[in-house]
C-alpha cells in the first residue's frame with residue numbers, strides 16, 4: 001500500500017535517538033534547548049518553544065494572545081479542528097472566513113468583510129498544504145484593528161514567503177506554530193513548536209508548557225518562601241499561573257535535531273514530486289491540481305487534486321476504494337470545521353462558505369512523501385489517469 005503521507009527515518013535518526021536512550025536524560029535534558037535554538041536559526045525567529053504537539057502550541061498561543069470569554073478568533077474552515085479549538089479551550093469564540101478558491105487559504109476579501117462587521121481579537125491564518133498565506137495583507141488588516149496573529153503552520157515547516165523570509169520568522173505575526181507529526185515536513189513522533197520574536201510571549205509560553213511553574217529566582221513572586229536567611233532555597237520553584245504539561249522530551253528532540261539536518265533535501269524532493277504530478281495531470285478532463293502556482297514557496301505538504309466527480313459520474317468514496325484496490329491510499333483534507341456535529345450543535349451556520357464547500361466536495365489528497373519512489377509515483381499517475389482521466 002502506498003500511503004498518502006509518511007515520515008522518513010534513517011540510520012542517523014535512529015542512532016541519535018539511541019544515544020539519548022543510553023544517556024542520563026530521557027526527558028528534560030539538553031536537547032530541548034538545542035532543538036529550539038536550531039529551529040529559531042532555521043526559520044529566523046528569536047525564540048522557539050518546543051511542545052508535545054502543534055495543538056498544544058495553538059492552545060498556548062491562544063492563552064498568551066489573551067483570548068477569553070467574549071474574544072473572537074478568526075480562521076479558515078478548511079483546516080484541522082485544532083486551529084478552531086485553540087480559542088474554544090480559552091472560552092473564546094471562533095468564527096470562520098471563507099477560503100480563496102485558488103490558494104485554498106483564508107480569503108483576504110472575506111477577512112476584510114468580517115472585520116468590518118465584527119470585533120476580531122485574533123486571526124489564525126492556516127498555511128494550507130504548506131502554501132503560505134498572503135501574510136503581508138493579513139498583517140495590514142490585523143494592524144488596522146489591533147488584532148493579534150498566530151499562524152497555523154502545521155503544514156508549512158520549510159515554506160517561505162515571496163520576500164524570501166521563512167514561515168516561522170514571525171515577520172508578519174506574533175507567533176507561528178508548527179507540527180512535527182510524522183506526515184509533516186520533519187518528525188519528532190508527536191511534537192510541535194511555537195516561534196516568536198517577543199520575549200514576553202516566549203517566557204510565558206515556557207512557563208505555561210510546564211504547569212505555569214517559574215524556576216528562575218529573579219522572577220519569583222514570593223521572596224519570603226524563596227529565601228532563608230538571605231540565601232536562595234535550592235529546592236524552590238513556584239506556580240504562578242495555571243499551566244499545562246506540554247513538555248516535549250529529549251528523545252523526541254534528538255529525532256527532531258537529526259531530521260532538521262535533512263530539511264532542505266526533504267523540501268526539494270517534495271517540490272520535485274509535486275511538479276512531476278503537475279506535469280502529468282496538466283491536461284486531464286475531469287481533474288486539476290490545486291496550488292500549482294506556488295510550488296517553489298510551499299513546503300508541499302499535501303498534493304491535492306480537484307476532481308469533478310459529477311462529470312466523472314463517480315463518487316469520491318468509490319474512487320477512493322478503486323485506488324485502494326490498486327494499492328493507493330488517499331485522504332480528504334479537510335471536512336470544513338463547521339460541518340462537525342460539535343460545531344453544528346453550537347449553532348454555526350453553513351452559509352457564506354461556498355468556496356470552502358466547493359473545494360471540499362471535489363478534493364482528494366494523493367500520495368506525497370519523501371520516500372515515494374519513481375515507480376510508485378508512476379503507478380499513482382497511471383492509475384489517476386485511468387480512473388479519473
Ligand SMILES: Cc1ncc(COP(=O)(O)O)c(C=O)c1O
Pocket residue numbers: 053054055056079080082083126152154155178179180181191192
Ligand atoms: C492545519 C493543522 N493544524 C494543527 C494540527 C495539529 O497538529 P498536531 O497533531 O501536531 O497537534 C494539524 C494536524 O494535522 C493540522 O493539519
